[in-house]
Amino acid sequence: MEGLNRMANSIDFIENNVENELKIDQVATVACMSKFHYQRMFSMLTGVTVAEYIRRRRLTLAAQELTHANRKVIDVALKYGYETPESFSKAFRKIHGISPSAVRQNSQQLKAFPKLSFQIQLKGDVEMEYKIVEKDAFQVVGKGIRTSIVNGENHRQIPAFWDESNSNGFVEELEKDCGPMSIMGACMEFDATQEKLTYFICAEKNKQDIPSDWEEKKIPASTWAVFESVGAMPDAIPKTWDRIFSEWFPSTGYEHASGPELEVYSTEGDTTSEDYRCEIWIPIVKK
Incomplete structure (x- = not known):
């Protein structure tokens, strides 16, 4: 149970710093693990890499800002770690299927990747020897x-x-x-x-x-x-x-x-x- 609590703490750390430069070794330290072991554990638990999870969360929040706030694309791109509008647009389109500038058009379908949570699943008498x-x-x-x-x-x-x-x-x-x-x-x-x-x-x-x-x-x-x-x-x-x-x-x-x-x-x-x-x-x- 302690291991899952530490994983949950690392997710909170990612959420609290998603607008900042995030290094995976910093996140792993919060979970009290080596960088490699944390990456393996994260991938096994979630099915995605740490870097991919951070990218998805940033692009989810970026889409929300572009939809509901009067923000320029370049400002949102810089906020979530993209150095150019072109690199941001490419990543955004890969996730959402549309360009950032098209978000404000009516009835655009977007994808949302919510914050992760961890829990131990009870699996009856299937013990691990x-x-x-x-x-x-x-x-x-x-x-x-x-x-x-x-x-x-x-x-x-x-x-x-x-x-x-x-x-x-x-x-x-x-x-x-x-x-x-x-x-x-x-x-x-x-x-x-x-x-x-x-x-x-x-x-x-x-x-x-x-x-x-x-x-x-x-x-x-x-x-x-x-x-x-x-x-x-x-x-x-x-x-x-x-x-x-x-x-x-x-x-x-x-x-x-x-x-x-x-x-x-x-x-x-x-x-x-x-x-x-x-x-x-x-x-x-x-x-």
């Missing part, structure tokens, strides 16, 4: 892609990367000498500014020589929260991710430790079966 694991640092080897969390790009590119890696024999090669954690997908090398991350299909390093087109990366020692995901791939695991960020983090005394996140896949069982089981490992710290 987890365990806390301490693990030393270890090396992994594999291949990765660079992807973005903006507009759910990662949810499209990562399954496509798995399909390619399974079809070209790469995963099969990894399985031949994988460690006790089996095959993993690691989210790492987060770039909070550009909202990008590396997704690395890998296994624990068990031999010195690796193929020239593979990379080696280090997973640091961490305290991990481990969650089981049950269901057919690739649909089951995104649902577990959503519940971790929207339900587990807001209602527990833990927060993200900003290290790599792991998806741990068993080589046993049919990945298309509704009974297939895998795990999500997230580095945590106690608040």
